[in-house]
Amino acid sequence: MIRIMSRDLMLAVRAGGGFGLGLAFFLIVVVLVPFGVGPETGRLALIAPGVLWIGALLACLLSLDRIFALDREDGALDLLVTAPLPLEALVLGKSLAHWLTTGLPLCLAAPALGILLNLGWPGHLWLFVSLLIGTPALSLIGAFGAALTVGLRRGGMLLSILVLPLYVPTLLFGAEIARRGTEGMAVGTVLALLGAVTLGCLAVLPFAAAAALRVNLR
Known part of the structure; x- marks a missing residue:
């Protein structure tokens, strides 16, 4: 699993944009919001938590x-599936690599971008x-x-439709x-609920994703 994660991290760095694309999109969303709702600091501070979370969610998307699609196109996924490695571990490794290249940079950048929306200092x-x-739940759901869509050509739109409803609990909490x-x-109760969502995704979704891969790669 560690080798799978390291391989995906290396490919993301070599391909370019793996670390920067999500951050650039996140920055654009945060910068555009004041143009749409007005520059009033009170209004921006009120909507800042929701806007920042929606921006992070869409950047992950x-x-x-x-x-899986790139490995499917060059045949690497077929080799990975036949390797002596459980498919669940493959899914976990790829999910972790996606979080490290997308989710973690967003976590680090969000407090700084919150300044642009006048987010209160305790909220950072x-x-x-x-x-x-x-x-991490966003990466696992993704x-x-x-x-589910790895066997479909141009399945990006269908992928978005499938995962966006599943993102709602994480977004709300x-x-x-x-x-x-x-x-x-x-914040203790809501924090526990968010942690429960992430742990639930960690416990269930690797097995569900592995089952979907087995069906799509037959």
Whole structure:
């Protein structure tokens, strides 16, 4: 699994854009919001947690089709499936590589971008914490959706339609943590719910994605 993860990280760096594409999209979303809703600091501060979480979610969505599709096109996926490695471990390795190249940079950049939306200072820490806990679930859900559509040509739109409804609980709990943290409210319950979503994805989705891969690669 570690070799799979290292291989995907190397390919992401060599291909270019693996680390920068999501961040660039995230930055564009955050910069455009004041043009759409107005520059009033009070209004921006009110919507900042939700906007930052939606931007991070959409940035994660950009690279989901690359999790399995590129390996499918060059035949590497068939070799990986026949290797003496459980498919569940393959899914976990690729999900972790996707999180390291997309989710983790977003976690690190979000507090800085929150300044552009006048996010309150207590909220920066909780935004980072919520993204750190929630974005692994986004990568796992995305890997499941990518496994379902790996056999389809131009399945990117279908992939988005499949995974976006599954992203809703993570989005709700993550944005609520950042909002409560900004307002100085207790975040323990919502933080536990977000952690439960991520742990549930970790427990279930590698097996579901592996089953989808077995069906699509027959």
